[in-house]
Amino acid sequence: MEGDLMGYAVGLKDVRVSCVGLGMPEGQTWIELIKFISPTNEDVHQQNFANTPRI
Secondary structure, three states, X not given: OEOHHHHHHHOOOOOEEEEEEEEOXXXXXXXXXXXXXXXXXOOOOOOOOOOOOOO
């Protein structure tokens, strides 16, 4: 996924992600796993954004 809508959803610019959703058969539980391809988080002293590891 990428583009302006994705960037708006996570509050970042130039966002590109890979993601997978896992759901239980009864439909009440859903888990999303997201890997940020860009932007990367190079500066550990910045504000925690959606792509910050371990938030």
